[in-house]
Amino acid sequence: MSESKEQFKGIVPTPDSEETSSAPPQPQNIAAPQVPGEVNLQRIDTRRITGPLVVFFGPREIGKTVTLLRLCTYIRSNYRISPDESFRTDDRYAGTTAAFETLLGDMQLAPESTGDINFLLLNITHDGGRFCQFLESPGEHFFDRLKPKAPYPNYMNRILAEDYKKIFVLFFELNMFRSDEDLRNYSDKIAGLVSDQIVSKRDEVIILCNKADLHPHFRGGMPIKAEYRKAIYDHSSFRSLKEALKNSGFRYVPFVPFSAGAFNNDGTGRKVFALSPEHYPKHLWKEIHESIQGPSVWSSLWNIFR
Ligand SMILES: Nc1nc2c(ncn2[C@@H]2O[C@H](COP(=O)(O)OP(=O)(O)OP(=O)(O)O)[C@@H](O)[C@H]2O)c(=O)[nH]1
Ligand SMILES: [Mg+2]
Numbered sequence: 001m002s003e004s005k006e007q008f009k010g011i012v013p014t015p016d017s018e019e020t021s022s023a024p025p026q027p028q029n030i031a032a033p034q035v036p037g038e039v040n041l042q043r044i045d046t047r048r049i050t051g052p053l054v055v056f057f058g059p060r061e062i063g064k065t066v067t068l069l070r071l072c073t074y075i076r077s078n079y080r081i082s083p084d085e086s087f088r089t090d091d092r093y094a095g096t097t098a099a100f101e102t103l104l105g106d107m108q109l110a111p112e113s114t115g116d117i118n119f120l121l122l123n124i125t126h127d128g129g130r131f132c133q134f135l136e137s138p139g140e141h142f143f144d145r146l147k148p149k150a151p152y153p154n155y156m157n158r159i160l161a162e163d164y165k166k167i168f169v170l171f172f173e174l175n176m177f178r179s180d181e182d183l184r185n186y187s188d189k190i191a192g193l194v195s196d197q198i199v200s201k202r203d204e205v206i207i208l209c210n211k212a213d214l215h216p217h218f219r220g221g222m223p224i225k226a227e228y229r230k231a232i233y234d235h236s237s238f239r240s241l242k243e244a245l246k247n248s249g250f251r252y253v254p255f256v257p258f259s260a261g262a263f264n265n266d267g268t269g270r271k272v273f274a275l276s277p278e279h280y281p282k283h284l285w286k287e288i289h290e291s292i293q294g295p296s297v298w299s300s301l302w303n304i305f306r
Pocket of ligand 1: 060061062063066114118140210211214260263
């Protein structure tokens with residue numbers, strides 16, 4: 001799916017169009033008129049979020065939706081996963097939640113179809129109680145390389161201002177973007193988030209290096225974490241991110257090489273998908289789980305001596 005792909009056309013107005021519009025600002029959570037077939041970002045009901053909230057943060061095409069799906073197929077035997085029916089009030093949201101349920105039921109997904117699942121809130125419950133919520137948003141709500149300094153959409157600013165715990169899964173990929181300038185801009189945007197809006201005493205950050213399968217850093221069938229980590233942290237364009245994390249007050253920032261699966265063309269121009277080995281979602285879930293529940297004794301010891 002390239003950036004020019006039609007999948008988001010008419011679905012989501014850009015953050016810019018929302019923020020710079022000359023129309024008077026809408027009061028929080030009060031319904032604004034809906035244009036049929038569009039998501040009105042002022043109508044996002046952020047009151048549906050009570051946390052802990054796991055935010056999949058990354059630009060377009062980095063793999064947020066398929067990561068979410070891979071993670072959900074891993075945890076669904078122990079957790080109930082249900083799309084929050086009232087998070088979006090536009091007429092397309094029912095289609096989004098239905099597409100999510102369908103894909104989760106049959107993970108022979110053609111990745112193109114994840115275009116229908118690009119903006120939803122999932123409630124994750126265990127033994128009848130809420131464990132956390134997952135927020136998956138379109139990449140341009142977080143970072144648009146053509147407008148790197150664009151502000152976050154209003155609903156995102158409201159979420160950032162709320163007091164509940166947030167776990168930011170920050171998406172990277174080796175060789176992401178076309179230029180070092182784009183990389184620097186992405187790094188700066190995240191550095192600003194880490195230093196200005198993430199509260200290290202309350203929130204957590206997980207660095208996810210996606211599409212690990214596309215690179216040759218493997219031993220015994222397992223990704224060599226140190227290689228992926230070095231490629232991200234030692235990259236000169238990510239200096240501002242590294243500095244921000246160093247000064248953030250976090251004792252430990254997990255790093256997770258990830259792959260959702262193998263993607264191939266089926267010979268007819270469509271992509272087919274095979275789920276990645278279970279150790280990928282297992283590792284990611286361990287880090288999310290510990291950032292909510294606190295680390296196990298063994299993990300704490302390991303983190304002290306690493
Ligand atoms: N090789 C490989 N390709 C992947 C992986 N994850 C995602 N992709 C590819 O990246 C494409 C985009 O993935 P999405 O999950 O739709 O990306 P996204 O971040 O949700 O994108 P937006 O919704 O546009 O913000 C997929 O269709 C796959 O072709 C992965 O783990 N390995
Ligand atoms: Mg998506």
